[in-house]
Each structure stands twice: as structure tokens, then as C-alpha cells.
Amino acid sequence: MSLETPLFLFLFLPAALGGFFVLPRRARPFVLLLASLVFYAMGEVSALPGLAASILGNFALGLALERSRGTDRGRMLLALGLAANILFLALAKYLAFAVSALPFLPAMGVDAVFGPPPLGISFFTFQAVSYLMDVSRGGIAAETSPVRFAVYLSFFPKIAAGPIARYATMLPGLLDPRPGLADFAAGTTRFAVGLAKKTLIAGTLGPVADAAFSPRPLGGPLDMGTAWIGLLAYTAQIYFDFSGYTDMAVGLGRVFGVTLPENFDHPYVSRGVREFWRRWHISLSTWFRDYLYIPLGGGRVSPARVRRNLLVVFVLCGLWHGANWTFVVWGLWHGAFLVLERTRAGRVMDKAPPALRHAYALLAVMLGWVFFRSADLAQAGNYLAALFSFRLDGLEYTWITSVTRQAMAAFGAALVFSLPAGGLFRAGGDIVARLGPPGRGVVFAARALAPAALMLLSVMQLAAGTYSPFIYARF
Template identity: 40%
Template structure:
């Protein structure tokens, strides 16, 4: 990370000084950053794939994956690209650039913070009791989402994906649990990062906007991991031509973007298939299915979106492509043991956390407006949040180590 800061700092300085050589310097910067990411994240995968395809026996040392490398690499690339585009002024203080890259609240698992969004805050940010207070509440909400919902569903997810209780019912319960687990785990981390940022005077952009209420896959990607999807849109999709160069080129661009979106998540064919899976549906919606969707009842639009999302999460969670295919088959082929395993896969504790997950994955705008309408209502809400936070701490102390799911990416 420190080497990345040092190299990109000087490339930024040179970009600002030698504009005629801008394309060459930007190429060097992108090659360096992607090269570092490739060596640490994809080199082992590449060698293993080459060995399987060719029958070779190439060996290299196993390379440890530096935590947060995907996030801080994309952040520093956005800075260099924006300097090249003259969208931001070059940062001449290397410590300020290092602060941008090493901001610990969101360093490990996002959201991806762009330099343009925090450059003024790095130079001069305002701290206040009100902002610190808001940060504490936001942190408590994120922590509770992670510990009280995501972590409580993890054992159910692990049990189902391990195939211990095979049943059609169990497969659907398992993927529903994972759908909720990954949302509350990742959005919980984002809430905690945004909350900690506020405590120190930083305002990070939102990373989730209730993605499971989407009526199409296009809408889902506007609501899910917003910092990543907008990064790919602004720094890859639009430079490739976006939707400005005809339909065929648009579809190719979508395939490229979502191939790389999948690959960004990890060195695995599962993630590649997961990305391309979404690309297929996005292309289908552009080809005319979106118009058909809009004519359907709203409930059917939601069902379609959730169905596609849940099938996609199978590829994301399964260890191998074969395991993913087997799991999807298990979602549609009866085992004959559904009743026998009903009470095992869905005990009262799991039912409670599944229901809580569903309830809190949808917005309650009207209720929150009524709560915020009075000081007493707001105070009671914050007492509830802090009591839930204390309960989450008790749960955490009584359980084992449970890292955030996005640490692995």
C-alpha cells in the first residue's frame, strides 16, 4: 500500500508537469496498479488454470493476498485518472495522498472512496458534536446488522451449502439466508465505515440503497455496491463507448464490464460466471425485456429480480462451478426428504433472524418520518439503536471470530 502511494504520487506529479506525455504516464500508472493487483490476486489462479488446461506442472510460491488491495488499488487509480482528465488538481503533499489511501474506516472492504469526493475534506474538514453523534448511531446500526443478522444466519448458510441436509426446501432456505447474510454483512460494514468517517469529519457516499426492492436487474446494480458499479461505469464503461456507439457495441461493453466486475471479486471462475450471468440479464432487459417487465404487476417485477439475484448468489457462494450447478439443481429437483429436514434447516431461531432480515432489507420511510418528526420519537429511536448495539456486543463476545465476507475480495 505504501509503495502504491509513493509510485502514484510521483506519477501524478509528472502527469501535472508533462501534459504532452500524459497518455504514456497514465498507461504506466494503470499498468503498474493492475500489475500489482494481478501478481497478488490473480497470479496463482492463472498458473493453476494454465496447468489444468495444458497439463503442465508449473509451480510458484503461494502469494498471500494483502487485505484491502482491491479497494485501495481502485481508489489510487481513480486519483491518477482524474488528474489526467484535469478533473482534480494534483496532490503535492504525499502525506495527504497517503491519508486518502489509508483511511482506515473504509480501507479494508470499502466503499470505494474517490479522491474527488474527499479532497476538500482532506484539506479542511469540519468536526462537530452533531456529526460525531450521527457517526456513532450509524456505526451502531452497521455493527448490529453484521452481528445480529448476518452472523446469526451464517451457520444456516454453511450447513446448507455443505450439503448436510439435502432437500429442495433446504436449498431455497439456504440461498435466502445467504441473500440476507451478504447484504447485512457488507452493508453493515459500509454503515460502520460511513459512521467512523463521520466521527473524524469525513462524509463518504452511500454504498447501498435497499437493493432487494429492485424491479429489474438494471435497478439492482444502481442500488448494490454503488461505489463499485459507478467506478466501473465512469472509468471503464463510458471510456469504452458506453451506449453511444450502437447496440452491438453496448452489449459488448456490458459483457466486458461485468466480466471484470466478477473477476474483481476474486480469482475464481465462479465470480467470472457470476458477473457474466448479470451481463446476460442486463442485455436481455436492453433488448426489450425491460418494456415487458414494466407491463407486469409490480409484485412480479420484484419476484423476477429476486429470483435472478438469488440464483446469482449461488455462483458467488459456492466453492466451485460444479458445486454451484449442483446447488441450483437442488433448488428445483425434489429429494424426497423435504419434510424430514424441515425442522433441521428452519428452526425457530433461524425463522426469527430470516424474518428480521427481510423486514430490515426494505425501507420504512413513512415510519421513520414519523419518528423523526418529534424529539421524543428521535430520542426513543436512538435509545433503541444503542440498546441493540449493546445486545450485538453481547452476541459477539459469546461467539467465535466472524470476519466480514468482503475481506476475501
């Protein structure tokens, strides 16, 4: 089950809201836990024991770390906890990749006996690791309530595709979830915006990207025009798909009185790859910074070790996304640009005109998406070759079949909403409101009716289109 399916929107969510607001306030953590476990089971019931084992094991380890903080036993327990979590993630997600990449493993009797990785395993495992490390460092106290801890790891709005929440961020809402009317209104508005991003923009542009990235494009060999249209579509699709999910998760969190971290800050306005990673998937990039890059020495070591640290971090960042060489290369691609931006060439680029720096960052990120989207390295190589082939023989077919009026409208909306347009909309609302009571009435009506209109349009799109799961739900 996903956040944008009719089953979730019209059955699960009303039932969860009803139980949350009707039952006594002291029962709310239990309602959230029950809703989260039911949500997870409806998505992948066979993975429920693995999630339960992670919850119980990390809860017990947290209490033990609290009692042994600063001692050799505490350091041993932390190492044990980190190893157990990483091993769980590796066996569930990467064993098949390791067997295929290392031919000697089958000869030693190692085989990929696991099926697909459990839903959201990368997200809840990284949350568990951050919790154990924060408890060990003394940044937070270990949770004494198994119910609250279980909600922290399994909270249903974020279990499938994040964001990766720190325990300190969620704790106030877990202790006493008391959302008010303003929280409910702001949360439902945020949810409606996220659903519209997913269905109206990402859902519309997805088929355009799929057609270009298909192993056998219907219009014949991939030409330059089709390749760029497909890459532009995927660049918009992955942003609005993932940021749409984040908006829905953050909005639902606020409705239930639980704070979730922001995950995006208009990444496509970046003027460098380093800035891009301060704006894209913020919860993941800060996790790698705080729990891997800084422990490796961060930027305080020699330049050679800094470059090594960056490459190590981004190779692992690529692998976090999936067990495929394409993700490894994607991680190396970004790591290489981050290394480059710390050299003399990066300092020269910092002095270039803003438009040139923006074009550089956007081109670097978009070419990186080729590896991220491709099924294998061979397809990625063919796609990159097509981008610079200067052949346009299939463009007319693509334009007729894929670039519909709806797709062009989605491209336009993607361009507008990739920019920080919120300030412009607020400024426009303020200008209209200054016209007096009629203007204030228009602004009030727009703020009240816009979320409902977005929800209606999104549901209509869902009813008319083909179901497409969130891209990051498979990570």
C-alpha cells in the same frame, strides 16, 4: 483486525479517537495516517510494504501527471500508472488462478509464488486508478501532501472492504477534518446500526447459509427446501454483512470528519437487474461505468458493441471479486441479464406489473448468488439442481437444526430492513412527537438510547457467538 472485533471496539478505536480529538487539529491527518497503518499492520503486516509502494508510486505519478496533462508524456505516464496498478493487482490476486487455468504457464517457468492477496488490495488499487485518471482528465488537482494522499488510500474504516471512494469526495475532510458534535452523534449511530446489521442479522443467518452450502450437508443430500432456506439466508447475509460494513465505515468517517460515499440503496426492492446495479455496491458499479464502460463507448455505440461492453464489464466485475470461475460465471450471469433488458424482451418486461418485475429481479439476483457463494462450478450446479429437485426429504432435519427462533427473528428483521423503512420510522416518530412534551420525550429517549441498545446487543452477540469476518474483506 476487523471493525467488529473486541480488539478494535475496545482498544484500537478509543485510542484513535483519543489521539484525534486530544492532539492539536493540525496533527489530525498524521493521527489518521498512523491509525490506518497500525490497523493495516495488525491485520496483515507482511502486506504493509505493498501498500506503502502503492501509496508512494501513485503519489509521484499524480504529481507527474499534473505537470504533463494533455501531452504525449502525460498519456504515457497515465498508461504506465494504470499498467503498474493492474499488474500489481493481477500478480497478487490472480497469478495462482492463471497458473491453474493455463497449463502452459508452469511449463514456461511461471509459478504462483505469492501468498494470499494483501488486505483490501482490490479497493485501494481501484481508488489509485480513479485518482490517476481524474488527475489526467483535469477533474482534480494532484495532491501535494504525501500524508493526505496516504490517508486517502489507507483510511482504516474503508481499507478492508470499501466503499471505493473518489478523491474529490474525501478531499474536504482530508484538508481540514473538523467534525462537530452532530457529526459525532450521527456517525456513532450509523456505526451502531452497521454493527447490528453485521452481528444480529448477517451473523445469525450465516450459519444457516453455511449449513446448506456445505459440501457435505449433515442432513444428507441437499433437498429443495433446505436449498431455498440456505439461499434465502445467504441473500440476506451478504446484503446485511456488506451494507453493515459500509454503515460502520461511513459512520466512522463522519466521526473523524471524512466523507465516504454511500454504497447501497435498498437493492432488493429493484424491479430489474439494471436497477439492482444502481442500488448494489454503488461505488463499484459507478467505478466500472466511469472508468471502463464509458471509455469503451458506453451506450453511444452500436447495439452489438453495447452488449459486448456490458459483458466485458461484468466479467471483469466478477473477477474483481475473486480469482475463481464461479465469479466469472456470476459476472456473466449479471451481464447477460443486463443485455437481455436492452432487447425487446426487456421492453416487454418494463410493461409488466411491478410485482412481476420485482419477482423476476429478485429471482435473477438470488440464483446468481449461488455461483457467488459456491466453492466451485460443480457445487453451484448441484445446488441449482437441488433448488428445483422437488425433494423435501431433508427439510425436517434442517428445520429442527438450523431454523431456530433466533434465525426466524433474523429472517423477519431482514425482510423489514431490506425495505426503505426509514421513512415509516420517521413518520411514526413525528406522530408520537405531536402528542406534546411526553411524546417528544419518548422520541428523544428512543433516538438517544437506540444506538446504545444496538451496541450492547451486538457486543453480547459477539461475546456469545463465533467470530465471522466480513464477507467482502476477502475481496
